[in-house]
Amino acid sequence: MENTKELFSQSGIIITLVLLLIPIIVACFIFINRAKLMLKKLYFNYEKKRFSDKIKMMNAEEVKALEHRVQELSFELSDDELGSSREARDQKGIVDNVNQNSVIRFLDIKKKSQAPHEYNPETVKLIIWYISTATFWLVFGTSVGEYLGIKFTAPDIDHISWLSFGRLRPVHTNAVFWGWCSLAMLGLAYYVVPKVSNNQINSLRLGYATLLLVNGAIVLGSILLMAGINNSGGEYREYIWPVMVIFGTGIILSLYNFYRTVANRKTHEIYVSNWYIISAMMFLLVITVVAYIPNWQNGLGETIIQGYYMHQGVGMWFMLFNLGLMYYFLPQQLNKPIYSYSLGILAFWSQILFYTLIGTHHFIFSSIPWWLQTVAIVGSVGMVIPVVSGTTNFLLTFKGSWKKLTHSYTLPFYLIGIIFYFTGSLQGTAEAFRYTNLLWHFTDFTVAHSHLTMYGIITFMLWAFIYTILPRLTGNEPPQSIVGAHFWLAFLGLLFYTFPLMLGSTLKGLMWMESKPFIEGVAFMAPYWIWRAIGGSLMWISHLLFAYNVYRMAKTEIQFETPTNPVEILKVFNENQTEAIH
Amino acid sequence: MDFFNNHIKLFVAALSLFLCLTFVVAILPALNNQENNAPLPTMTSLSLDEMEGKKLFIANGCVACHTQQVRNVEMDKVWGKRPSTAADYALNKRVDVWRNTATLMGTERTGPDLTDVGNRQPSLEWNLLHLFQPRAVVEQSIMPAYPWLFEEKSTLSAGDIEINVPDKYRNSTQKIVAKKEALQLVAYLQSLKQAELPDGSMPMKFLYERKQKSENTAESSLPDGQQIYVANCQSCHQANGEGLKGAFPALKGSPIVLGDDLELYVNIIMKGYDARAEFAVMPAVGSNNKLSAEEVTALINHERSSWGNSAKKVSKEEIRKIMDLIQTTKQ
Numbered sequence: 001m002e003n004t005k006e007l008f009s010q011s012g013i014i015i016t017l018v019l020l021l022i023p024i025i026v027a028c029f030i031f032i033n034r035a036k037l038m039l040k041k042l043y044f045n046y047e048k049k050r051f052s053d054k055i056k057m058m059n060a061e062e063v064k065a066l067e068h069r070v071q072e073l074s075f076e077l078s079d080d081e082l083g084s085s086r087e088a089r090d091q092k093g094i095v096d097n098v099n100q101n102s103v104i105r106f107l108d109i110k111k112k113s114q115a116p117h118e119y120n121p122e123t124v125k126l127i128i129w130y131i132s133t134a135t136f137w138l139v140f141g142t143s144v145g146e147y148l149g150i151k152f153t154a155p156d157i158d159h160i161s162w163l164s165f166g167r168l169r170p171v172h173t174n175a176v177f178w179g180w181c182s183l184a185m186l187g188l189a190y191y192v193v194p195k196v197s198n199n200q201i202n203s204l205r206l207g208y209a210t211l212l213l214v215n216g217a218i219v220l221g222s223i224l225l226m227a228g229i230n231n232s233g234g235e236y237r238e239y240i241w242p243v244m245v246i247f248g249t250g251i252i253l254s255l256y257n258f259y260r261t262v263a264n265r266k267t268h269e270i271y272v273s274n275w276y277i278i279s280a281m282m283f284l285l286v287i288t289v290v291a292y293i294p295n296w297q298n299g300l301g302e303t304i305i306q307g308y309y310m311h312q313g314v315g316m317w318f319m320l321f322n323l324g325l326m327y328y329f330l331p332q333q334l335n336k337p338i339y340s341y342s343l344g345i346l347a348f349w350s351q352i353l354f355y356t357l358i359g360t361h362h363f364i365f366s367s368i369p370w371w372l373q374t375v376a377i378v379g380s381v382g383m384v385i386p387v388v389s390g391t392t393n394f395l396l397t398f399k400g401s402w403k404k405l406t407h408s409y410t411l412p413f414y415l416i417g418i419i420f421y422f423t424g425s426l427q428g429t430a431e432a433f434r435y436t437n438l439l440w441h442f443t444d445f446t447v448a449h450s451h452l453t454m455y456g457i458i459t460f461m462l463w464a465f466i467y468t469i470l471p472r473l474t475g476n477e478p479p480q481s482i483v484g485a486h487f488w489l490a491f492l493g494l495l496f497y498t499f500p501l502m503l504g505s506t507l508k509g510l511m512w513m514e515s516k517p518f519i520e521g522v523a524f525m526a527p528y529w530i531w532r533a534i535g536g537s538l539m540w541i542s543h544l545l546f547a548y549n550v551y552r553m554a555k556t557e558i559q560f561e562t563p564t565n566p567v568e569i570l571k572v573f574n575e576n577q578t579e580a581i582h
Numbered sequence: 583m584d585f586f587n588n589h590i591k592l593f594v595a596a597l598s599l600f601l602c603l604t605f606v607v608a609i610l611p612a613l614n615n616q617e618n619n620a621p622l623p624t625m626t627s628l629s630l631d632e633m634e635g636k637k638l639f640i641a642n643g644c645v646a647c648h649t650q651q652v653r654n655v656e657m658d659k660v661w662g663k664r665p666s667t668a669a670d671y672a673l674n675k676r677v678d679v680w681r682n683t684a685t686l687m688g689t690e691r692t693g694p695d696l697t698d699v700g701n702r703q704p705s706l707e708w709n710l711l712h713l714f715q716p717r718a719v720v721e722q723s724i725m726p727a728y729p730w731l732f733e734e735k736s737t738l739s740a741g742d743i744e745i746n747v748p749d750k751y752r753n754s755t756q757k758i759v760a761k762k763e764a765l766q767l768v769a770y771l772q773s774l775k776q777a778e779l780p781d782g783s784m785p786m787k788f789l790y791e792r793k794q795k796s797e798n799t800a801e802s803s804l805p806d807g808q809q810i811y812v813a814n815c816q817s818c819h820q821a822n823g824e825g826l827k828g829a830f831p832a833l834k835g836s837p838i839v840l841g842d843d844l845e846l847y848v849n850i851i852m853k854g855y856d857a858r859a860e861f862a863v864m865p866a867v868g869s870n871n872k873l874s875a876e877e878v879t880a881l882i883n884h885e886r887s888s889w890g891n892s893a894k895k896v897s898k899e900e901i902r903k904i905m906d907l908i909q910t911t912k913q
Contacts, residue, residue: 151724151726152724153724155716155717155723155724155725155726155727156717156727159727159729159730160730161642161728161730164642164643164726164728165643165646165647165726166642166643166644166645166646166647166726167641167642167643169643169646170643170646228641228642229641229680230640230641230643230681231680231681231682232640232677232681232682232683232684232685233640233643233645233646233684233685234682234685235685235689237682240680240681241680241682242680259589259593262589263589265589268587269586269587270586270587270589270592275592275596278593279593279596279597279600282593282596282597282600283597283600286597286600286601286604287604290604290608290609292682294676294682294683295613296609296612296613296616297612297616297676297682297683298616298619298672298674298675298676298683299615299616299619299668299671299672299673299674299675299683300612300615300616300619300668300671301612301613301615301616301683302612302671302674302682302683302684302685303671303685303687304608304611304612304615305608305609305612306685308604308607308608316600345586348596349599352596352599352600352603353599353603356600356603356604356607357603357607359607359608360607362689363687364653365653365654365655365658365789366651366653366666366687367651367665367666367667367668367670367671368611368615368668369611369615372607372611375607438655438657438790441689442649442688442689442690442691443691444692446689446690447690512657513656513657513792515657515659515660516809517809517812517813517816518660518694518813519720519722519723519812519816520812522692522722522723522724523722
């Protein structure tokens with residue numbers, strides 16, 4: 001028991017509990033409101049009874065006076081004093097597009113996407129290519145992930161070397177990192193960068209070159225990993241250098257492309273989205289070069305670089321890039337400017353300053369220098385500044401538009417992405433403390449954390465952006481019921497995936513601290529791994545639905561639409577007339 | 583502000599800040615650690631076979647689940663005699679032109695740490711069978727099986743090492759023989775031994791020490807014998823104490839376990855055993871894992887009273903006397 005007491009006095013544990021409590025507190029808030037409503041109702045009935053008791057005391061005279069007054073008050077005009085009974089006409093065409101069919105509201109009907117806008121069809125085609133290939137890698141990468149999750153409970157499901165756990169694990173992580181997230185981000189940037197520069201993209205051909213190179217790198221990299229050829233096991237740099245050269249060339253071409261577009265912008269200022277996007281691309285190139293140059297990788301050098309690389313990959317590429325996209329899409333979707341431009345700038349610089357320092361927090365208590373570990377812990381705490389300023393900025397932009405949430409099929413994705421941005425990132429801070437490293441390091445807690453962030457933040461945000469922009473570019477809406485199913489399966493799946501893993505690995509960590517035999521911890525995790533596989537399956541099904549939605553949004557519609565407005569009907573009528581004359 | 587509206591100034595500023603920080607927290611510390619590091623005099627370089635084994639270890643992504651670091655915290659004491667130091671990694675260098683220096687430290691411990699596995703589990707037979715089918719020796723293991731490192735043969739040729747696989751885990755009646763790769767991988771695992779510091783000292787203390795229970799002479803103060811058995815013995819002698827036919831002898835009904843020759847019994851636990859040709863060699867489990875007299879007593883009492891075994895319990899004093907004797911004869 002002493003042990004438990006000690007556990008709850010640790011700041012890392014307290015922070016995590018508070019973060020986990022946030023959704024519960026929201027639920028309590030709703031519950032209290034309900035209870036208040038019930039109390040009010042009771043009070044209402046009581047007052048009503050008191051009043052009717054009092055009214056019983058009225059004498060006949062008082063009743064008469066009241067009746068008289070009621071008659072006076074009920075005077076009304078006859079409604080045709082100023083006009084006649086002629087037919088009403090809307091001569092100025094003010095009332096239009098009235099929906100008179102009422103339907104049974106089994107599923108709440110959300111607002112349609114804004115009307116499609118004219119955009120260079122060639123650029124649209126390129127963006128669709130990016131998003132379609134990204135979706136392919138999402139489905140592929142998570143199918144592999146799902147299979148790996150099953151292997152935790154059924155290790156003898158296959159005995160094929162190409163499909164063994166150690167080889168497939170990096171196939172999963174790299175496919176969703178470089179395939180799904182990176183391609184989706186680049187595709188969306190091909191819309192955002194020219195848009196906020198009030199300009200056309202510099203070169204479409206470079207865009208296609210990047211598309212080919214990045215996709216090629218992932219195909220090649222995945223095959224090599226399964227064949228057992230990897231770059232020696234450092235997480236997220238498992239692709240050998242020739243593969244990363246292909247990938248990096250793709251990034252360089254698009255970076256040049258975006259940079260030229262920003263340089264030739266038609267606006268005076270550089271919108272903050274472009275700060276984030278261009279910087280993310282520059283930083284990705286820097287970390288890849290640092291990670292692959294052999295000159296400082298002997299002995300512990302490798303470990304220090306690995307800590308730096310894997311964390312900057314997450315923070316300087318995925319997070320920075322997505323925040324840039326968020327600064328464009330959230331205001332666009334809410335139809336109002338971002339709450340504070342300055343907070344966006346503060347978040348930008350503080351993110352660079354603190355995030356760069358935290359890499360080695362993956363190696364607390366290891367033999368890398370103690371001062372470097374301490375710097376990483378301090379940097380992790382510093383991350384509170386960009387995270388809180390970013391979250392505040394987004395939520396205050398939301399403020400006043402909460403009603404829109406219920407009527408939109410995209411905004412729930414935004415909201416979940418923003419909430420996980422807050423909880424997921426601060427959970428990372430809590431995990432960096434020394435005590436929490438004893439408890440959680442080396443366990444599946446890390447796996448839960450990486451899914452809360454890469455999935456809860458990055459993937460939910462990307463979905464939000466794709467559902468926002470694709471219908472506007474192609475004019476095709478996805479079926480709203482399937483978008484809803486996608487959202488709920490992905491969200492619930494993520495909770496089923498992460499919560500059991502976090503609980504199980506906390507208890508496993510305690511077992512380790514009590515020096516219980518190692519194999520007991522393995523056996524102990526079995527039920528939690530089953531829950532993880534169940535959550536993973538829900539997530540995986542949601543990706544199939546998403547892929548279908550992308551197909552529906554991207555395909556070219558060849559469908560006859562019956563004209564409904566008078567202009568079109570008349571046009572067809574006149575065409576018929578002219579044909580008849582000829 | 584002009585700065586914010588000038589793309590060259592803005593992006594150069596952001597890139598410079600990032601590059602400066604990169605130098606300070608990554609490149610310079612990495613270079614510094616690489617330059618000011620040397621292997622301990624007690625360490626040896628990997629042999630050719632061990633090196634090939636390391637490559638197999640990398641190719642199959644073993645690092646996804648196995649760490650190689652003993653952190654300077656109490657809970658990591660089970661994985662090594664002392665906390666790992668920079669010198670332990672000094673011989674870890676770039677593999678070849680295609681591949682970087684191996685990531686050995688790892689970030690996940692889904693399977694046991696391997697820093698000192700060469701001392702903890704040196705048995706060749708056990709390692710081969712474990713690679714062929716981990717569940718044949720550790721029932722609850724979730725480690726992948728590596729049957730492609732083995733081949734089936736109808737007759738053995740010279741130098742072949744046959745693996746004694748229980749019927750449950752084989753598809754045919756043919757002989758299962760370790761390929762060169764399996765032997766190389768095991769050679770690498772057996773080479774993983776934590777080197778002693780030249781003066782035998784500790785590089786640093788283990789932090790977060792747990793409060794030791796007060797030394798009581800009472801029987802109840804002995805550690806949990808079953809846990810010691812699970813952690814040190816069970817992977818060969820199995821949870822039911824019956825061992826594995828043709829590989830590891832049964833402790834259930836064993837004359838040594840039940841008999842009165844305590845000296846031989848403790849000797850086997852501490853220094854290993856290779857007297858019976860039909861079974862694999864037993865490593866010096868007790869000395870390798872630094873079992874104390876209390877732990878050995880608890881272990882013997884557990885073995886003498888489990889799986890239907892029923893023999894007189896032994897006392898801590900008897901065992902300590904025998905262990906002191908072993909200690910002196912060793913020197």
